[in-house]
Amino acid sequence: xxxxxxxxxxxxxxxxxxxxxxxxxxxxxxxxxxxxxxxxxxxxxxxxxxxxxxxxxxxxxxxxxxxxxxxxxxxxxxxxxxxxxxxxxxxxxxxxxxxxxxxxxxxxxxxxxxxxxxxxxxxxxxxxxxxxxxxxxxxxxxxxxxxxxxxxxxxxxxxxxxxxxxxxxxxxxxxxxxxxxxxxxxxxxxxxxx
Numbered sequence: 001x002x003x004x005x006x007x008x009x010x011x012x013x014x015x016x017x018x019x020x021x022x023x024x025x026x027x028x029x030x031x032x033x034x035x036x037x038x039x040x041x042x043x044x045x046x047x048x049x050x051x052x053x054x055x056x057x058x059x060x061x062x063x064x065x066x067x068x069x070x071x072x073x074x075x076x077x078x079x080x081x082x083x084x085x086x087x088x089x090x091x092x093x094x095x096x097x098x099x100x101x102x103x104x105x106x107x108x109x110x111x112x113x114x115x116x117x118x119x120x121x122x123x124x125x126x127x128x129x130x131x132x133x134x135x136x137x138x139x140x141x142x143x144x145x146x147x148x149x150x151x152x153x154x155x156x157x158x159x160x161x162x163x164x165x166x167x168x169x170x171x172x173x174x175x176x177x178x179x180x181x182x183x184x185x186x187x188x189x190x191x192x193x194x
Contacts, residue, residue: 010052011051011052011055014052014055014056014059015055015058015059015062016059017059018059018063019056019057019059019060019063020056021056022052022053022055022056022059023053023056025049025052025056026049026050026052026053026056027049029045029046029048029049029052030046030049032045033045033046033048034046066188067187067188067191067192071187071191072184072187072188072191073187075187075190075191076161076162076183076184076186076187079161079162079186079187079190080132080161080162084129087128087161088104088114088115088128090190091115091126091128091159091189091190092104092115094189094190094192095115095117095126098192099119100117100118100119100124101117101118101119102115102116102117103115103116103118105125111143111146111147112125112127112140112143112144112145112146112147112148113125113126113127113144113147113148113151113156114126114127114128114129115128116151116153117157122154122155123151123152123153123154123155124153124154124155124156124157125144125147125148125151125153125155125156125157126156126157126158126159127140127141127143127144127147127156127157127158127159128158128159130160132161132162132163133160133162133163134162134163134164135163135164135165135166136158136160136163136164136165136166136169136182137166137168137169138166138168138169138172140158141158141169141172141173141176141178142172144156144158144178145172145176145178148176148177148178154177155177155178155179156176156177156178156179157178157179157180157181158173158178158179158180158181159181159182159186160180160181160182160183160186161181161182161183161186161187162183163182164182165180165182
């Protein structure tokens, strides 16, 4: 069974927030424990903030390792001006540096997918040709899903560096185990591997 945190839970919200907010919440819990609880229970009340302290440390770690926002914008501009071959080469290099074996799919092998990533015996198919489209609909995701089924791939990745992925396409991706990389996530993938 796979554990998935609710997107609206306190911990998920704090993980997405600036790291210092978690520490402010811990401080408020500690102050409330000191003001509202008898002295013999203060330590127990203050320890209630420990899980939030851990979340704050995780958020700080993630945010310290995240690329500079100006570099993300710069990378997205660079991606927007790249021809397909350069973009595909850049993606392949990023995934190879992340430890994947990358095979470019061409001809009949490329129906619905552009690359095959392999790592630890698992296969992931990637569709990235429409990375410059203004709106990404369900059809390319259906093609990727068909390719995943035909290749017996355990996962799929749809790359949409520019434009927006429609609500229907996002719902289709969630239902069929396809990860949608768009905008900042694409830039961060490429920046982390430089």
